[in-house]
Amino acid sequence: MSAESSNEKCLSDYTYLFKPDLLKGKVAFVTGGATGICFTIAEILMRHKCDTVIASRKWDRLQESAKELERGTGRKCLPVKMDVRKPEEIQAAVDKALETFGRIDILINGAAGNFLSPAAGLSFNAFRTVMEIDAHGTFNVMKVVYEKYMKNHGGVIVNITATLQIRGQMLQLHAGAAKAAIETMTKHLAVEWGKDKIRVMCVAPGPVADTEGYRRLGGRSVDSEYEKAIPIQRVGTREDIGNTVIYVVSDAAQLLTGTTIIADGGHWLTSDNNYHRVQRLFQSGQAKL
Ligand SMILES: CC/C=C\C/C=C\C/C=C\C/C=C\C/C=C\C/C=C\C=C\C(=O)SCCNC(=O)CCNC(=O)[C@H](O)C(C)(C)COP(=O)(O)OP(=O)(O)OC[C@H]1O[C@@H](n2cnc3c(N)ncnc32)[C@H](O)[C@@H]1OP(=O)(O)O
Numbered sequence: 001m002s003a004e005s006s007n008e009k010c011l012s013d014y015t016y017l018f019k020p021d022l023l024k025g026k027v028a029f030v031t032g033g034a035t036g037i038c039f040t041i042a043e044i045l046m047r048h049k050c051d052t053v054i055a056s057r058k059w060d061r062l063q064e065s066a067k068e069l070e071r072g073t074g075r076k077c078l079p080v081k082m083d084v085r086k087p088e089e090i091q092a093a094v095d096k097a098l099e100t101f102g103r104i105d106i107l108i109n110g111a112a113g114n115f116l117s118p119a120a121g122l123s124f125n126a127f128r129t130v131m132e133i134d135a136h137g138t139f140n141v142m143k144v145v146y147e148k149y150m151k152n153h154g155g156v157i158v159n160i161t162a163t164l165q166i167r168g169q170m171l172q173l174h175a176g177a178a179k180a181a182i183e184t185m186t187k188h189l190a191v192e193w194g195k196d197k198i199r200v201m202c203v204a205p206g207p208v209a210d211t212e213g214y215r216r217l218g219g220r221s222v223d224s225e226y227e228k229a230i231p232i233q234r235v236g237t238r239e240d241i242g243n244t245v246i247y248v249v250s251d252a253a254q255l256l257t258g259t260t261i262i263a264d265g266g267h268w269l270t271s272d273n274n275y276h277r278v279q280r281l282f283q284s285g286q287a288k289l
């Protein structure tokens with residue numbers, strides 16, 4: 001799959017790095033799994049024989065994505081409609097998942113909302129909305145899956161963060177604050193839930209250009225100047241993130257809990273805080289508000 005691929009529901013040309021039956025008999029619940037990075041995470045889990053639930057708000061898109069994932073991988077994919085801000089919808093969705101598959105071994109929290117905005121330009125409701133989707137939403141789903149299944153059976157939780165919480169960035173206070181909250185919850189839950197045989201991790205992508213989430217923030221084109229500033233000389237792909245996640249959920253990663261794997265090719269170390277680039281995009285109107 002190329003970094004410029006525009007189809008959110010495009011299956012990847014997957015190359016197996018792990019044994020194909022790595023996750024046989026397991027079930028994953030993936031929020032945000034109908035699109036972008038989390039669609040490909042679901043795909044890669046399914047290629048390793050995991051059945052999957054994908055959860056988000058837009059029902060038509062969920063159904064189409066579930067069909068595409070089943071067609072491409074030969075595994076079962078259950079679409080469930082829910083808003084991560086609404087505990088009663090999450091409870092119904094998790095009940096449906098458990099009725100259908102009887103278990104949830106892996107939880108991927110990828111649902112998120114974001115846009116570019118100067119901090120002072122955020123309305124109170126805009127800040128609250130992003131905190132509610134990303135931080136509260138991640139807590140809500142973890143709590144329900146823990147209570148209804150993982151507390152008694154163990155499992156692995158992977159929260160998708162970003163590199164925004166590592167340092168200051170332009171126009172991203174709201175998303176950075178929310179991702180920081182997720183990383184902190186991850187540490188606390190790794191400590192509290194370790195005794196229940198639950199590992200809790202974060203995977204933090206840098207820029208992944210082949211997603212609607214990236215394009216809608218203004219990152220429509222990836223030019224060579226931008227990529228040359230990244231140590232590995234390219235932005236990430238959805239498959240790069242899926243490959244990181246499958247390692248984290250596998251038994252090869254049994255010692256990993258309460259920490260973050262930054263999957264960004266070294267972007268945050270060298271990218272001058274994106275200060276000039278984001279400022280330029282924002283001022284030119286290319287970065288949509
Ligand atoms: C990602 C690339 C970044 C920049 C690209 C540029 C250059 C590249 C350079 C550098 C890249 C460097 C690093 C990048 C690395 C990572 C980026 C990190 C994270 C990326 C995260 C994502 O991609 S998250 C996924 C994005 N996808 C989505 O957001 C889809 C879901 N989105 C939504 O549902 C909505 O957009 C929503 C989040 C607003 C929520 O919708 P809803 O609940 O319906 O809320 P509303 O009622 O619409 O709005 C609530 C309040 O928020 C205000 N609002 C809404 N939009 C904006 C906006 N654009 N600006 C300011 N305020 C906004 C709205 O007005 C409401 O407030 P009121 O006071 O008016 O009520």
Ligand SMILES: NC(=O)C1=CN([C@@H]2O[C@H](COP(=O)(O)OP(=O)(O)OC[C@H]3O[C@@H](n4cnc5c(N)ncnc54)[C@H](OP(=O)(O)O)[C@@H]3O)[C@@H](O)[C@H]2O)C=CC1
Binds near residue numbers: 033058110204208211
């Ligand atoms: N693309 C990038 O460069 C980077 C992305 N990330 C992170 O990766 C993850 C995936 O991002 P990406 O693939 O780019 O973005 P997408 O916009 O494709 O994915 C966001 C998903 O979240 C779902 N979602 C949003 N709000 C809610 C809600 N309230 N309840 C349930 N589901 C919701 C959306 O579905 P629906 O609207 O139907 O509900 C959508 O499927 C996010 O956590 C993002 O922050 C991190 C760093 C960089």
